[in-house]
Amino acid sequence: MHMSYVRETSAGYLTNWAARLFARAIERRLAGGNSGPMPVFFALQDGGAMTQKELALLAAVEQPTMANTLNRMERDGLVQRTPDPNDRRSARVSLTPLGLERARAAFVSAIEVNGIATDALQPEEREQFYGMLRRIIAALERDAGAQ
């Protein structure tokens, strides 16, 4: 079992590699923008507001990761935090006008990159690919849950 074997048939290796290529392809199209805010853009693109916790859940990242992402986005004028009147620990996060603008651009880039990737698949393979990834994600989350 040599490197070539591992490189070609390790699902983890290939998945990590593909994920980095996706992120870089999107970032090249965003001229200075990064791909980290993408899940926040998608979650709030309709003008809605969410708590940090809800955003972390949707993005499937840990709370401190989302906290840092939101701090950078706030620093860059992309989101605003409005204190929750019902819970003084919490704040509702929403996109600023600049954030909405960037969200739309990010959406365009994401769709374009997604298209480049799925063009490498046969039409009937595409749904299958999503399905397989979702099953793998579910299996690995079960593994994580079982300690």
Place this chain on the structure above:
Amino acid sequence: MHMSYVRETSAGYLTNWAARLFARAIERRLAGGNSGPMPVFFALQDGGAMTQKELALLAAVEQPTMANTLNRMERDGLVQRTPDPNDRRSARVSLTPLGLERARAAFVSAIEVNGIATDALQPEEREQFYGMLRRIIAALERDAGAQ
């Protein structure tokens, strides 16, 4: 096109999510170990030596990323750098005995996690999944090459 659509059918989103789950699943099994050295382990598990550049190429990461990974591995006693007698800019990197031991453990964990993931697929889907990922990687690398 709402969040739910994006979450379920964005190849980039799903791939990034799966990649993080793979890395965490391996790290949970390595008790303090990290998944970054994995490509180095695989490349050098047979006792061979490579330059940093060769390792970066095999791992498909940039040179500074590999430089940092090797620094951490050297700090932790996993690799040694031997000056190249033919080129004073370069060094040959090889695993220490401790590094070889960790490499074998990492290999076992990687195979186990890979098994958990591929068990979520039908046997005939497995080769297909690797093939699709490889085609997507190739497409995104072409995109990167074309600026």
Place this chain on the structure above:
DNA sequence: TGGATTTAGATAGCAAGCTATGCACATGAG
């Protein structure tokens, strides 16, 4: 009501990824 527990977020510290840039050594052209 008051204390224990839960929950939302903040903070610290690290790994792994990237780009940009600098330096020293190697190499090739004249």
Place this chain on the structure above:
DNA sequence: CTCATGTGCATAGCTTGCTATCTAAATCCA
């Protein structure tokens, strides 16, 4: 031989991800 160019690696500085831990507010229960 010398000088321009190329190459291998190091460094700086950033983002995104993680775990561990803290604080403060909310909630639950006796």
